[in-house]
Amino acid sequence: MTSLKFHFYASQKEKAQKLLASLLTQHQNHNPEDASHIIVLGGDGTMLSAMHQFMDTQKKLYGINCGTVGFMMNPYSSTGLxxxxxxxxxxxxNPLKMDVTDQENNSHVAHGFNEIYLFRQTHQSAKLEISINQDIEMKNLVADGLIVATPMGSTAYNYSARGPVLPLSCNLLALTPLNPFRPRRWHGALIKNDQTIRIRVTSPTERPVSAVADNIEIRNAKEVIIQHDASHSIEIIHAQNSNLEEKILAAQFHT
Structure with a gap:
């Protein structure tokens, strides 16, 4: 059996810190560059932070739930790590990549493993134009915003906004409007993940909009281009009793 070397990446919350102290009595905490695996202690937010930090490092992540939902995490077990x-x-x-042009014509790039979304910055609704592969599909979406979710992220913010849950292995993205006012009956769309999504804020000054990739926010966005980015990746391990595909399936029947 291969000798595993762990680096522990823990939330500062009490439960995670107590588990960290216990695990450090059993395992050495290696430097990240020397470790074979990153052991993430916390909730889904902690896991997302670790995914961004260790993306492209070839380190495998294994999460232990010390939070609330812990959808991406494994339950703690007394069985050895x-x-x-x-x-x-x-x-x-693989994450989504967003290329954002703001009102000052500055360019920003950020990645999101769960979702990229646009959201109004004031009390006024956002006005958005949606294009897929250069073709304008919706000239004027008036809404609080718009979510573009990956299969993994489809059970998070997207699902709360009544978007569809996507199987992890499917090559689709979910476009889900947030409280749409016009067109009132539009519930979103599913598109292949090899397509390019271009969202133009049609009233950027009067109705400013933020673009958010996971927890990275770019304010005063004018145009956002979203693409699946296969050049970046992270590998996550799930225990036998915590299969991510099964969790996603179960989420579709959860009430």
Whole structure:
């Protein structure tokens, strides 16, 4: 059996810190560059932060839930970490990339593993034009905003906004409007993840909009181009009793 080397990446919350202290009595905490696996202690927010920090490092992430929902995490088990990881299932995830042009014509790039969304900055609704592969599909969406979600992110903000849950292995993205006013009956769309989404803010000064990739916010966006980015990746391991595909399936029947 291969010798595993762990680096522990823990939330500052009490539950995560207590578990960290316990695990450090059993395992050495290696530097990230020397570790084979990053052990993430916390909730989904902590896991997302770790995914961004260790993207493209070839380090495998294994999460232990010390938060509330912990959708991307594994339950704590007294079984040794080595055994849980060796018998677990791994999934490789690619992020979405957003290229943002703001009102000052500055360019910004950010990545999101769960979703990229646009949201109004004031009490006024956003006005958005949506193009897919250079073709304008919706000239005027008036809404609080718009979510573009990956399959993994489809159970998060997207699902709360009544967007569809997507199987992890499908090559689709969910476009879900946030409280649409016009067109009132539009509930969103599914598109292939090899297509380019261009969102233009049609009233950027009067109705300013933020563009957000996971927890990275760019304010006063004027245009946002969103693409699946296969050049970046992260590998996550799930224990045998915590299969991510099964969690996504179950989420569709959760009430």
């Amino acid at each position: 080595d055994a849980q990881i060796e018998t677990g299932h791994s999934v490789t995830l």
